[in-house]
Amino acid sequence: xxxxxxxxxxxxxxxxxxxxxxxxxxxxxxxxxxxxxxxxxxxxxxxxxxxxxxxxxxxxxxxxxxxxxxxxxxxxxxxxxxxxxxxxxxxxxxxxxxxxxxxxxxxxxxxxxxxxxxxxxxxxxxxxxxxxxxxxxxxxxxxxxxxxxxxxxxxxxxxxxxxxxxxxxxxxxxxxxxxxxxxxxxxxxxxxxxxxxxxxxxxxxxxxxxxxxxxxxxxxxxxxxxxxxxxxxxxxxxxxxxxxxxxxxxxxxxxxxxxxxxxxxxxxxxxxxxxxxxxxxxxxxxxxxxxxxxxxxxxxxxxxxxxxxxx
Amino acid sequence: xxxxxxxxxxxxxxxxxxxxxxxxxxxxxxxxxxxxxxxxxxxxxxxxxxxxxxxxxxxxxxxxxxxxxxxxxxxxxxxxxxxxxxxxxxxxxxxxxxxxxxxxxxxxxxxxxxxxxxxxxxxxxxxxxxxxxxxxxxxxxxxxxxxxxxxxxxxxxxxxxxxxxxxxxxxxxxxxxxxxxxxxxxxxxxxxxxxxxxxxxxxxxxxxxxxxxxxxxxxxxxxxxxxxxxxxxxxxxxxxxxx
Numbered sequence: 001x002x003x004x005x006x007x008x009x010x011x012x013x014x015x016x017x018x019x020x021x022x023x024x025x026x027x028x029x030x031x032x033x034x035x036x037x038x039x040x041x042x043x044x045x046x047x048x049x050x051x052x053x054x055x056x057x058x059x060x061x062x063x064x065x066x067x068x069x070x071x072x073x074x075x076x077x078x079x080x081x082x083x084x085x086x087x088x089x090x091x092x093x094x095x096x097x098x099x100x101x102x103x104x105x106x107x108x109x110x111x112x113x114x115x116x117x118x119x120x121x122x123x124x125x126x127x128x129x130x131x132x133x134x135x136x137x138x139x140x141x142x143x144x145x146x147x148x149x150x151x152x153x154x155x156x157x158x159x160x161x162x163x164x165x166x167x168x169x170x171x172x173x174x175x176x177x178x179x180x181x182x183x184x185x186x187x188x189x190x191x192x193x194x195x196x197x198x199x200x201x202x203x204x205x206x207x208x209x210x211x212x213x214x215x216x217x218x219x220x221x222x223x224x225x226x227x228x229x230x231x232x233x234x235x236x237x238x239x240x241x242x243x244x245x246x247x248x249x250x251x252x253x254x255x256x257x258x259x260x261x262x263x264x265x266x267x268x269x270x271x272x273x274x275x276x277x278x279x280x281x282x283x284x285x286x287x288x289x290x291x292x293x294x295x296x297x298x299x300x301x302x303x304x305x306x307x308x309x310x311x
Numbered sequence: 312x313x314x315x316x317x318x319x320x321x322x323x324x325x326x327x328x329x330x331x332x333x334x335x336x337x338x339x340x341x342x343x344x345x346x347x348x349x350x351x352x353x354x355x356x357x358x359x360x361x362x363x364x365x366x367x368x369x370x371x372x373x374x375x376x377x378x379x380x381x382x383x384x385x386x387x388x389x390x391x392x393x394x395x396x397x398x399x400x401x402x403x404x405x406x407x408x409x410x411x412x413x414x415x416x417x418x419x420x421x422x423x424x425x426x427x428x429x430x431x432x433x434x435x436x437x438x439x440x441x442x443x444x445x446x447x448x449x450x451x452x453x454x455x456x457x458x459x460x461x462x463x464x465x466x467x468x469x470x471x472x473x474x475x476x477x478x479x480x481x482x483x484x485x486x487x488x489x490x491x492x493x494x495x496x497x498x499x500x501x502x503x504x505x506x507x508x509x510x511x512x513x514x515x516x517x518x519x520x521x522x523x524x525x526x527x528x529x530x531x532x533x534x535x536x537x538x539x540x541x542x543x544x545x546x547x548x549x550x551x552x553x554x
Contacts, residue, residue, distance in 0.1 A: 179417050186414050189403040196363065196397075197467070198389030198418040 004255075004311050008173055011256060012166050019158045031158045033259075033266050034165040035223050036242075040250070040258030041168050042215030043243035048252035049176060050208040051188030052102075055110045055240050056117030057216050059097070062235035063089040064217025066124065066131065069230035072143045074130060079146040083221050090217020091210060093120075098209040102202060105191075114240070121235040136231025144225055157226045164222050165259075168215055173255050175211070176311055184208050185253070216243075249290060251299030255311050260298045314377065316341040316471055316501050317362065322371035324357050324525075331357040333525040334371070339471075344493070344502045346516035348509075348536075350545055354525040355505050356398060359473050362503075363395040364388045376470065390418070394469035396460040398476045398505075404449035408440060411448050411459060416466040434466040438492065454485045461492065472496070473503045478511055490515060513537070521545070 018030050039061050046052040067089030071082040101112040125133045141152040149156050175181045183204050186194040195201045224230045233239070242265075243258075250261025265283075272282035294301040303310040315338040324332040332354040339345050347355050360366045362373060364385035373381045380388050389395070403411050409431055416430040435441045438458040443451065448459060457477060464472050474493075478486050486508065493515050496502060506512050512519060512533070519536045521528040523545040529536060536542055 179422050182410070182414060182417065185406070186403060189405055190401060192365075193397075193401045193403060194414070195386050196365070196389060196395050197415050197463070198386050200384075200386045 004173065004177075004309070008169060008255065011259075012162075012169065015165070016162055019155065019162070024154070027158060028154060029266065029270070031154070031161040031226065032223075033262050034161040035219055035226060036246070036266070037259040037262040038165055038168050038222065039216050039219030040243045040246040040262050041172055041255075042212050042217075042219060044212075044247045044252065044254075044258045045172065045175070045184070045215065046209055046212035047244065048247055048254070048257065049181065049188060050184040050205060050212075051191075052205060052209060052212075053106075053110055053244075054101075054113040054209075054212075055237075055244070056097075056113030056115070057213075057243055058235050058237065058239035059117040059120040060090045060094055060213040060216035061220035061223075061239055062120060062124065062232075063093045063213075064220030064222075065224040065230045065234055066220075067217065068221035069137065069139055069224045070130060072139055073137060079144060079151070079225060082143075083146075083218075083225065086221030086224075087214055087217055090220070091214040093217075094210045094213020095206070097213070098206045102205050102209065114237070117235070117240055118237070121232060121237075124232045124235050131230075131232065134232050136229060136233075139224060139228045139230065141228065144228060146225075151226055152228060160226060161222065164218065168218065169255065169259075171215075173311060176255065180204070180207070188253070245287075247297070249287070249297055251297030251301070251303070254297070254299035254303060257297055257299035264298065313340055315339050315374075316376055317503070318374050319362070320372050320374075322358070322361060322373060323369050324354075324361060324366065325369045331525050332361070332368075332522075335522075335525075335527055337520065337527070339501060339503060341470075341501050342497070343517045344497045344504060344515055346512040346519045347503060347505045347522065348507075348512055348519060349522035349528070353522040355522055356475060357525075358522065359395070359475060359503065359505060363393055363473060365395075389467070389469075392470035393473065394464045394467045394471070395473045396464050396475060396477060398479065400453065400456045400460060402448045402456055402459055402463070405447060407444065408435065408446055408448055408451065408459060409444040412462050412466045415463040419467060430466050434462040437465060437495075438462045439488070454481050457481060457485075458489075461489075465496070469500060471501045471503065473505075475505045476507060477504070478506065478508050486511060 022030055043057050046054055064086040068082045068086030071077040071085040077085065097116050101109055101116065104112050124131045144151040151157055151160055183194065183199050187201050187204055191201050246261035246265055247258055249264055250259065251257030268283050268286055269279060273279035296304055299310065317339040319335055319337045322332060322335045335358060349355050361368045364383060372379055375388065375391060375393060412431040412434050413427050416427045420426045420430060435444055438461050440455060440458055440462060448456065451459060478489055481489065490511060493502065504515065516533055518531060519533055520530045521536060521542050528545055529539050529542050
């Protein structure tokens, strides 16, 4: 077993132990953080590994959340088919958006993804009859049962979040160490060179975006199912910025970075809002400090200082 | 003469009315070392950029290994056995030397990690960078980065290797080593060499094609080209051919 695998399995063990060790408040937070970290890991495939700076990933998160939620609300689907509907919605949307947006690059790509995402947000508001627009809708506890397990119970919810997080973490770890993942990195570093080594870079970028969008959708679907609510704010622009921040803070292009960044940011806001109403000021200052002194993010800094081979 | 591995017919490219390459018919037989020379702005880089598919021609056809590749994207041409090294060094600077070459080998060898490692070790040994495999490419000197480019070309095992000014910016000692390397390579692949350094061209090339104002001015052995009055005129700019 490689050192990298041991490290990541160790992290999963620590998170699992959290289920019995953490006090109730932090236990609830951690479940939420793991689900949001799934979203961040999805974002990291596109941004961190392939260099596709999207400003519209909230549409994929929301596609998962609404694909799942509407399947329950309108079609009375069970939790499992509803989750799968959410995943399919994310995969389909990212394929369509990718085919169009990947004809651009750089700043244009940022703007195009932002616009697509805004269109999705407005569509959720426009079809308020089904989506209940801004208000959103609650997913009843009775609908949140998977294989006979009640996901509204905090312990079950933590385990479900942990299982999804573990699956995505190990999937990412495997992907980035395989040839396909190496090509993503090559494209991030020098796309023209990768193309002239014989790689179909459009296809590779499209696969990266679809994998990224589908994982983001899994995060969104799980968030709705585990916490019982779907709302338009999750499709808003701030939910496109969050994963970018989390990934930058934690370390873009590292497997553990998204979790570290999500955890750090979540508690930064949580703790500073305990001191002052102007908690965003504290958060902002800490962010500036981190960009100045650890521009590669937390895991990026670990990679630079301690272990060059950190995947 | 055996069937050419690469040929162009009427190949042309205009940029906003400026004819950079005009109606070039070009044949390259297999296993030859062909040099492509010409004064600055003669259209050499435009010509090879069309061969590899970085820019589309405005007219004419390109055939590689008997098949028309004019409409194929660059990556598909590389997959058929062309390789190209950039005039301005273009490596994956933040990745390790090993990974740079592995990326070149992997497209051909796929997920077979052992075969990829073997190909990388072999390619790096041939250019003399065997002991630098774990360094980041950006930590190499300029000359070594150029050698890394060649190693990436080698790892692709191409049937046609296009080298765009490979000796640019190299020291004399590095150029000597480069010449040895190209002579070895010539035994296993066809080489199209764009080069400014006349000593390198005269020593390595089997034949030379001279481009001037986007057209083929002359073609022949190094001795023939050396003696050609038109070529001398083009380089000296005296119009001496008529004198």
